[in-house]
Amino acid sequence: MSKAIITVATAAAAVLVPFYLEAFWLMAGIFAMSAAVGAIGINLLTGATGQLSMGHGFFLAVGAYGYVYLSSDSAGHLGGLGLPTPLAAVLAIGLAGVAGGLFSPIAGRLKGAYLGIATLALIFLGQHVLFNAEPVTGGYNGRPVPPLEIFGFTFADSPELMVLGVPFGGAEKLWFLAVALLLAAAWFARGVLHGRPGRAMNTIRDHETAAGVMGVPVARYRAGVFVLSSMYGGLAGVMVALAFQQTVPEYFGMLLSLDYLAMIVIGGLGSVGGAVAGAAFVSLLPQLLTRYSDALPLIAAPGAGGYSPAEASRMLYGIAVVTVVLFLPGGLLGLVSRARQALAGKVPHPSNPRSAR
Amino acid sequence: MNRFRVRAGTAGLVLLALAATSCGSGKATGGSAQTGSDGVKQGPGVTDDTISVGMISDLTGPYAPLGKSITQGSQLYFEQVNAAGGICGRKVEPLVRDMGYDVQKSVTAYTELAPKSAAFAHFIGSVTVGAVRQRLDTDGPLTLALAWAPSLLGSKSIQMTGTTYAIDVINGVDYLAKEKGLKSGDKIGHVYVEGDYGIDSLAGSKYAAEKLGFQVVEQKVKATDADMSGQVAVMKDAGVKAVVLSISPKQTASMVGVAVSKGLNVPFLGSNSSFAPQLLATPAAPALLKGFHVMQSASPLNSDLPAMKKLVADYRAKYPKDTLDNGVMAGYTTAAITGDALKKACANKDLTRQGIISAHRSTSAWDGGFGTTMDFTKIDEPPTRTTHILQPDKTAVGGLKIVREATASDLANGYKIALH
Known part of the structure; x- marks a missing residue:
């Protein structure tokens, strides 16, 4: 019952916020929701499967720049394909998946810190390409991002739209888009985590040999999760690009990848809720x-x-x-469940039997 | 459970209805221009008794020392303006945000400040300003950008002060030819950092070299490189007659210091961002004092202009513990340009964004007493093409003294700026 109340309250807040808060808060919220999508992706990989990735920022860059390149018309020295923007967004996510797929021979074989170091190389490679492949990336200054346009509805400040007396600019429209995308991303990831693949991933994390013995194709799962997490990165990249309205290479550096790791550690490893909580914490x-x-x-x-x-x-x-990190081993999500237990006062936690008193 | 669903549903409907009526939402008023009690049209950031002016600065990132001087310089100007009765009978209220030279933070800072600012008295960095370029182009307020990349030209709301990196270098190479006796066929070196600043500077030296028959020996470095011995060795082997430096102050110290010890005794010319007065307290000081010059469009703090002397004295009185560097001057002048645009817009009875930008863009000769005349009417052009040649001097305020007064060489005047 309490769960339903929380759901209703959250849904109401998501609808009401753009009507009351100023653009600064909406922008902060859009960034947090994009970060949440990316964090869900890396939590599937690092939290659920135990594969450390330091290169998440690279896949965000592939998504962001992929969208810009595919959707821009070529002008002057900058190239572009001029595709319809929704198609470009989907293809950009696919492109991030392909990039992850190209890396998957490595991602399937390496684990833990070794994969971390291998993915670190992606960041440096990415930075070099972003700064130097000028016709695609625009170089140091980056490129302007064409606003998303679905069935004639543009996610930008113009044309001006009034909804119930409140002027709806780019931030207000993007807010709803981000809410929808985050919900879809979270729903899909929950499905993965709660089904067969999720159990296989957790087994690989907890005991690789046991997983292999039970018939889980370990290398294929590792590669597959890597591709999936890169696609989440790509979607986060598209969302960030739409919010920024300009892609700049500096943003997609080392620190961004570290931020994503911080998000899932702080929020709670291996779950969708943890990724979302951590993303909100770190970005807000x-x-x-x-x-x-x-x-x-x-x-x-x-x-x-x-x-x-x-x-x-x-x-x-x-x-x-x-x-x-010191006092909340389960992250923010662990704190919530502990608080719930303390309030209920009944269910004993295996690690703390005294709470049953 | 069923009863609960009904209740939850009702709650949801009530909330939706609340959204529908936008009860108590401050946003529902709409942001169109209003007219103040004194008949002046008011845009965002302007009320009957205040004008809010935004500043987006770097107080924690790589340019923090300079950013602090810039922000304090701007604040000093607005304090003086307020002490003299404000602008348009209104008090000027500065709103400062730090972005630590981070793109996301500057987008957030812009998003927060733009709806409540009449203008931006300064916004540091070309990438950071570039990140909100589209918004500035559509309906942004007048923004004084502190970066000299040509990518900032071509927008009616963005105003650069001084001139571009390339034009500084062209004037500098022209100085080498005229005063240091370099002849056609000579080689000049150019060490530049990757990114806007280095690339545009290099475009300048290549252009000037082609016109004067010089050959350019290029060396690209990363912003994080600290040791310049490799670059010194390359320059020595190539037998260059002079070296242009478009790098950071720390790198300049390494370059010039190593050059002396390796016997590369040629003139060095630094772009305006390659020098900081703090360098004169390092072991590289003797080398810097001997063969190093700085190309800079703005007048140095050491110049004899009365306005400059007053600025130096006022700043010292207000911030006795802080170093006087070019940032003080940059922050003060951008604030003064903003202030003058606001005054002019007030005289036109139009303090809307459009009104302020039009007032600013109608100024064809501004110098504020600081010696460099700037023309703000052309959006595709930097406001001036003149460059001072300066030399480090321990006794000078700000560490630089004038060697050649601001001049725009024929070469620089003939240079066509490529817009993005």
Whole structure:
């Protein structure tokens, strides 16, 4: 019953938010939802299958730049195919899958830290290509992103749209798109995790040999999960590109991949909810802190000397991350289930039998 | 359970109805221009008693020291303006956001500030401004960009100050030919960092070299490279007669210092971002004082202009502990240009975004007392094509003194800027 209440409340919030909050919050929300889609992808790979990937940012880049290249008309020194934007978006996700597939001979054979190091190479390769393949990527300055257009409905500030007296710009429209995409991505990943493939993936993570003995084709599963997680990365890349309206190579660097790892560790490994919680935490907290830290003590206005809000927010963010890692072994999601147990006070947790008292 | 579903359904409907009526939503007012009590049309960021001006700065990233000076320079200007009664009878309220030279953070900062700012007094970096270029083009406020890449030209709302990297270098190479006796057939070296800054600078040296019959020996470095001995060796082997540097201050110190020890005694010419006064406290100082020059469009802090002397004195009084560098001047002038655009727009009774941009774009000769006359009327052109040649000097304020006053060479005037 409580679950239904939460569902209704979340759905209502998702619908109401664009009517009340300003563009800053919508943008933050869109970024968080794109991050959530990407984090679900890497959680399938790292959390559920135990394959470490440091190259998630690369697949975001493939998705983002793939969309831009496929949907832009070629102009001047910049090439493009000028495809309809929804088709370009789908193909871009496919392209990210193909990129993952090309890497899968490696992804199928390597595991753990070794795969981590191999995927690290993707980041450097990606950065080099993004900066130098100018006709496709636009080089250092990147390229403008054509807005998505589905059946004549454009996800951009113009043409102006009024919904019930509220002006709907690009941010408001993209918000609903992001909600829909996140729901679809989460639903699909849940299906994978709760079905046969999910159990096979978890077995590979927990005991590779046992999985093999039970008839799970380990290498094929590893390669397959890698492709699936790259496609999630590609979708996140398309969403980020639509939100930015301009792709820039700098964004898709090392730090982005590390952020994704941080998201799933903080949120909780191996589940969809964990990925979403972690993505929200990692992408919203710094912005919340930057925006409101002037209300905290000892903080000076930006540029006025003393601790600036930006510095303070970084410290608080660091403290929050350390706290989660130290005290919440199951991540934010683990905290929720523990709290639920404490409230119910009945169900004993295997690791903590005293709670049954 | 059934009863619950009904209840949940009702709750959902009520919420939807709430959404439908947009009860109490501040967004429902619509952002169209209103007219103030004094008959001035007001756009975003302007009320009857305040004008909000945004600043998007780098206070925690790689350009943090410069970003701090820039922001403090701008704040100093607006404090003085407010002390003198404000603009248009309104107080100017600066809104500062830090983006740490991060693209996502600058998009977020822009998204937050744009709806409540009348103009951006500064926005640092070409990639960061480039990331919101489309939004600026459609309905953005007047934005003073602090970066000198040609990719920032061609938009009515984006204003660069000074001139592009390429034109600085062309003027610098022209100086080498005229004052340092380089002749046709000589080789010049160019060490540049990858990215906008390096690429455009290189375009400048190649253009000038072709016109003057020089040969360019190129060396590309990464922003993270620290040791320049390899580049010095290449330049020495090639027998260059001078070296242009479009790199970071730290790299300049390495380059010039190593060159002296390896016996590469040729003139060095640095782009405006290749020098910082802090370098004069490093072991590279003697080498820098001897053979190094800086190409810079803006007047140095050390110049004799009364406006500059006043700025230096005021800044010292307000921030006694902070270093005076080019950022102070850059931040103060961009704020002054913004302030003057607002004053002009006020005189036209139109403080909407369009009104402010039109007022700014109608200014054909602005110098604010700082010695460089800028023309803001052409959106495809930098406001000036003049460059100072400066030399490091320990006793000078800001560490630089003038060797050659601002000049636009014939070469620079004939250079066609390729727009993106």
